[in-house]
Amino acid sequence: MPNSPFTPGIAAGRLSEAELAGNFTDLHSPLDAHQATVAADRCYFCFNAPCVTACPTSIDIPLFIRQIATGTARAAARTIFDQNILGGMCARVCPTETLCEEVCVRQTAEGQPVEIGRLQRFATDLGMANGHPFDQAPATGKHVAIVGAGPAGLACAHRLAMRGHEVTVFDAHDKPGGLNEFGIASYKSVGGFAQAEIAWLLGIGGVNLRQGQALGHDVTLAALQADHDAVFLGMGLAGVNALRADGADRENVLDAVGFISELRQAEDISSLAVGRNVVVIGGGMTAVDAAVQSRLLGAENVTMVYRRGRDRMAASRFEQDLAASRGVRIVTDAQPVAVHGNGAVREVEFGYTRTGADGLEGTGETFRLAADQVFLAIGQRLEGAPDALALQDGKIRVDENGATSVVGVWAGGDCADGGDDLTVTAVAEGRDAAEAIHRALG
Amino acid sequence: MADLSSEFVGIKSPNPFWLASAPPTDKEYNVRRAFEAGWGGVVWKTLGEDGPPIVNVNGPRYGAIHGADRRLLGLNNIELITDRPLETNLEEISRVKSDFPDRAVVVSLMVPCEEAAWKAILPRVAETGADGIELNFGCPHGMAERGMGSAVGQVPEYIEMVTRWCKENYDRPVIVKLTPNITDIRRPAMAARNGGADAVSLINTLNSITSVNLDSFAPEPTIDGKGSHGGYCGPAVKPIALSMVSEIARNPQTANLPISGIGGVTTWRDAAEFLALGAGNVQVCTAAMTYGFKVVQELISGLSQWMDEKGHSSVGGLVGRAVANCSDWQHLNLNYVTKARIDQDACIKCGRCYAACEDTSHQAITMSQDRVFEVQDDECVACNMCINTCPVEGCMSMEQLAPGTVDKRTGMRVSAEYGNWTTHPNNPSVQAAE
Ligand SMILES: Cc1cc2nc3c(=O)[nH]c(=O)nc-3n(C[C@H](O)[C@H](O)[C@H](O)COP(=O)(O)OP(=O)(O)OC[C@H]3O[C@@H](n4cnc5c(N)ncnc54)[C@H](O)[C@@H]3O)c2cc1C
Numbered sequence: 018m019p020n021s022p023f024t025p026g027i028a029a030g031r032l033s034e035a036e037l038a039g040n041f042t043d044l045h046s047p048l049d050a051h052q053a054t055v056a057a058d059r060c061y062f063c064f065n066a067p068c069v070t071a072c073p074t075s076i077d078i079p080l081f082i083r084q085i086a087t088g089t090a091r092a093a094a095r096t097i098f099d100q101n102i103l104g105g106m107c108a109r110v111c112p113t114e115t116l117c118e119e120v121c122v123r124q125t126a127e128g129q130p131v132e133i134g135r136l137q138r139f140a141t142d143l144g145m146a147n148g149h150p151f152d153q154a155p156a157t158g159k160h161v162a163i164v165g166a167g168p169a170g171l172a173c174a175h176r177l178a179m180r181g182h183e184v185t186v187f188d189a190h191d192k193p194g195g196l197n198e199f200g201i202a203s204y205k206s207v208g209g210f211a212q213a214e215i216a217w218l219l220g221i222g223g224v225n226l227r228q229g230q231a232l233g234h235d236v237t238l239a240a241l242q243a244d245h246d247a248v249f250l251g252m253g254l255a256g257v258n259a260l261r262a263d264g265a266d267r268e269n270v271l272d273a274v275g276f277i278s279e280l281r282q283a284e285d286i287s288s289l290a291v292g293r294n295v296v297v298i299g300g301g302m303t304a305v306d307a308a309v310q311s312r313l314l315g316a317e318n319v320t321m322v323y324r325r326g327r328d329r330m331a332a333s334r335f336e337q338d339l340a341a342s343r344g345v346r347i348v349t350d351a352q353p354v355a356v357h358g359n360g361a362v363r364e365v366e367f368g369y370t371r372t373g374a375d376g377l378e379g380t381g382e383t384f385r386l387a388a389d390q391v392f393l394a395i396g397q398r399l400e401g402a403p404d405a406l407a408l409q410d411g412k413i414r415v416d417e418n419g420a421t422s423v424v425g426v427w428a429g430g431d432c433a434d435g436g437d438d439l440t441v442t443a444v445a446e447g448r449d450a451a452e453a454i455h456r457a458l459g
Numbered sequence: 460m461a462d463l464s465s466e467f468v469g470i471k472s473p474n475p476f477w478l479a480s481a482p483p484t485d486k487e488y489n490v491r492r493a494f495e496a497g498w499g500g501v502v503w504k505t506l507g508e509d510g511p512p513i514v515n516v517n518g519p520r521y522g523a524i525h526g527a528d529r530r531l532l533g534l535n536n537i538e539l540i541t542d543r544p545l546e547t548n549l550e551e552i553s554r555v556k557s558d559f560p561d562r563a564v565v566v567s568l569m570v571p572c573e574e575a576a577w578k579a580i581l582p583r584v585a586e587t588g589a590d591g592i593e594l595n596f597g598c599p600h601g602m603a604e605r606g607m608g609s610a611v612g613q614v615p616e617y618i619e620m621v622t623r624w625c626k627e628n629y630d631r632p633v634i635v636k637l638t639p640n641i642t643d644i645r646r647p648a649m650a651a652r653n654g655g656a657d658a659v660s661l662i663n664t665l666n667s668i669t670s671v672n673l674d675s676f677a678p679e680p681t682i683d684g685k686g687s688h689g690g691y692c693g694p695a696v697k698p699i700a701l702s703m704v705s706e707i708a709r710n711p712q713t714a715n716l717p718i719s720g721i722g723g724v725t726t727w728r729d730a731a732e733f734l735a736l737g738a739g740n741v742q743v744c745t746a747a748m749t750y751g752f753k754v755v756q757e758l759i760s761g762l763s764q765w766m767d768e769k770g771h772s773s774v775g776g777l778v779g780r781a782v783a784n785c786s787d788w789q790h791l792n793l794n795y796v797t798k799a800r801i802d803q804d805a806c807i808k809c810g811r812c813y814a815a816c817e818d819t820s821h822q823a824i825t826m827s828q829d830r831v832f833e834v835q836d837d838e839c840v841a842c843n844m845c846i847n848t849c850p851v852e853g854c855m856s857m858e859q860l861a862p863g864t865v866d867k868r869t870g871m872r873v874s875a876e877y878g879n880w881t882t883h884p885n886n887p888s889v890q891a892a893e
């Protein structure tokens with residue numbers, strides 16, 4: 018008998034191939050030309066539009082939407098790429114409900130924003146089908162090293178190449194893309210988009226990718242500095258926070274990012290095993306992605322447990338609703354106190370919390386959830402940053418231009434202090450650091 | 460990459476998009492920001508003669524017509540020419556022109572219909588270093604009551620006379636701005652040419668009342684219970700302006716007279732259409748007033764994308780491309796027969812085509828129980844109304860009947876020959892000639 022959501026323990030193939038394929042298609046289907054025209058027509062072309070301010074990369078949104086409305090989507094794509102070279106990925110993964118669309122005046126007026134994200138996807142899909150739109154400036158003879166081929170590193174590399182510098186990107190993984198390739202939920206970036214986008218981005222020329230090159234193992238900061246005119250660090254957050262609770266070392270207590278990465282890399286989703294009862298600990302986007310994808314793989318019961326109230330969750334309301342609509346149960350104000358089981362996890366024990374005088378405290382009341390698998394999504398942390406760099410709140414300290422405490426070394430994206438940990442923020446910081454490096458190289 | 464640079468009566472600008480003489484060009488602050496935003500040129504807000512400045516009404520001066528979603532389709536105004544001192548404007552014009560040498564700065568003028576008045580102002584304008592002047596013979600309200608603006612533009616002899624004065628007393632290009640509030644636009648255009656004008660620009664605004672307040676029974680915008688007609692512009696006037704531009708471009712006597720196209724230019728496409736009908740450049744007012752100076756970025760990117768896609772390399776090469784295809788009705792081919800077609804896969808079954816055809820006259824679309832709409836070729840006269848009302852772009856189209864096939868409506872075979880009204884058997888004058 019084939020497996021089903023009710024198969025006890027951890028099992029692969031809980032759903033049919035067809036169900037799985039349906040579950041992992043595009044979360045937001047692309048707009049066709051007619052839908053895009055109708056959607057674009059709703060934009061008021063606001064002056065100093067709030068959406069532009071809300072976009073970390075400051076894409077000129079009213080302009081690109083007007084360009085779609087007037088039938089010139091390629092020009093629209095150019096407007097987007099001028100500010101955000103990963104505008105294609107951002108169109109898919111940005112939590113627009115807390116960025117541009119949240120502040121759309123039509124959200125204020127009617128509770129229904131202009132569909133900026135989907136319009137951006139429409140324009141960028143067409144634009145990317147048209148080849149790479151930028152040229153390299155004449156070669157400056159300068160050479161910049163970048164660590165990390167995630168959105169921060171890629172955006173930085175592209176802008177430096179545009180300015181005529183030669184760039185080499187050193188990345189620890191076997192594939193470039195960072196979390197675009199290994200982290201973003203499958204239903205946000207379907208059809209191998211991450212790699213296709215990188216191939217298109219490299220169309221600028223002058224960027225060499227060197228995979229399997231980890232800073233601290235294969236290369237050192239000192240060596241990079243010696244061989245290059247500047248260094249940019251976009252190494253993300255390679256470490257995951259550990260669970261501090263009794264029994265946290267039991268089998269099948271896993272890191273959510275690893276689970277998501279496995280899912281993204283799986284050739285055949287039906288071979289991926291998932292528990293009948295899954296517990297996800299955390300309240301951010303990673304927690305939602307792990308929980309939703311567990312359900313989509315066929316887990317019967319998926320519970321996401323967050324230690325504070327709903328309003329404090331890092332996952333947006335839209336993400337929370339997405340989780341709920343996929344059958345994820347969200348429990349708030351509870352923190353794990355122990356992981357029970359005999360070798361492998363069987364149950365997780367939680368204690369209810371409240372905000373006391375000294376912050377979060379337990380109420381003393383506890384409950385248990387059955388669990389075949391536990392996914393920890395309680396935050397990532399910086400790992401492998403060179404010792405020479407000053408840190409701030411556990412991340413690399415940078416100034417407003419991304420310069421670190423070490424002269425000639427810049428940093429951006431998740432590894433750098435300041436800004437939200439979002440793809441679009443990483444792009445903005447990588448791009449701006451590139452401009453700062455360009456100015457410094459004079 | 461298409462070359463958008465433009466040369467109009469010898470005046471160079473990086474693109475063919477100029478701001479028309481109106482509030483957006485009424486002062487240095489605006490014009491600087493417009494140039495920074497990318498506009499190729501400006502026609503400065505109309506200057507009047509030296510002396511106490513013009514006064515405007517102090518109540519509302521604009522009225523508007525909106526389409527769905529409050530999209531502004533037509534704008535009406537009762538504003539007069541600049542209400543700032545002449546000297547201030549002239550100083551600002553000199554400064555802006557010297558700071559933006561690559562942009563076109565043309566000065567619009569309107570002074571009384573006396574030679575002395577023109578002789579007084581022209582040297583002062585020349586001193587600013589502006590690239591040329593535009594004679595405002597178009598403003599239809601207020602100034603017209605004082606014998607200026609459209610009061611001049613409606614009398615071809617006056618146009619010719621004043622244009623001549625200007626050509627005699629000013630050595631840079633003179634552009635004559637025409638009023639559409641006349642019956643035959645070719646007459647004032649010919650008068651301008653006879654007076655020696657380097658170019659005409661059109662259209663200025665159309666006499667209009669946008670609305671009537673049904674509580675106070677007064678036209679809007681209302682000033683203390685009364686309203687006067689204003690000048691109408693914006694997207695709604697584009698078809699009128701296009702037709703007038705084409706009339707001048709087609710007229711053999713004015714065919715070589717450069718035209719600056721104005722009236723409802725809102726997107727790059729509108730601009731391209733004006734160019735195709737013979738305008739050497741375009742001027743924009745309402746779109747900039749509605750959306751701000753930034754719209755020029757879409758005009759620029761849109762025109763270049765389209766030119767690249769179609770392989771048009773220069774703006775000059777586009778000018779007048781559609782003129783030869785502007786014809787009189789009597790020369791249209793009556794043997795060109797088409798029928799409406801509905802793409803059933805694209806149809807969303809709204810039934811708008813059915814209502815339009817059924818009630819327009821022709822009853823050529825049928826509707827089945829399950830809302831399948833079909834064109835009946837034996838009734839379809841190819842009027843196009845169904846296509847105009849269909850909300851799905853590309854769902855409906857016109858298909859030409861191949862010569863030799865039978866038109867089910869007339870029962871006649873479609874002829875491969877060109878045949879127009881002048882030779883049609885039903886034309887009484889053809890029979891009379893026999
Ligand atoms: C599960 C998950 C889901 C997410 N979903 C979203 C979402 O939907 N929308 C959104 O906007 N954001 C989302 N984020 C956040 C977003 O992915 C990150 O903010 C973004 O990827 C940060 O980009 P980055 O370039 O700084 O780092 P990363 O994308 O982490 O890239 C870092 C790169 O550096 C490399 N690297 C690391 N250490 C070394 C080293 N020592 N030497 C060499 N190379 C090294 C890595 O291999 C990697 O390629 C999500 C994050 C996670 C974890």
Ligand SMILES: Cc1cc2nc3c(=O)[nH]c(=O)nc-3n(C[C@H](O)[C@H](O)[C@H](O)COP(=O)(O)O)c2cc1C
Binds near residue numbers: 692694721
């Ligand atoms: C408020 C307003 C004031 C105007 N003032 C002038 C003027 O002083 N001189 C002039 O030649 N035209 C004036 N015009 C007419 C415009 O220059 C232009 O010819 C007309 O608005 C049509 O272009 P549009 O449809 O792009 O607005 C004015 C138009 C408006 C809306």
Ligand code: SF4
């Ligand atoms: S647009 Fe400006 S000047 Fe005009 S009414 Fe509004 S606030 Fe007053």
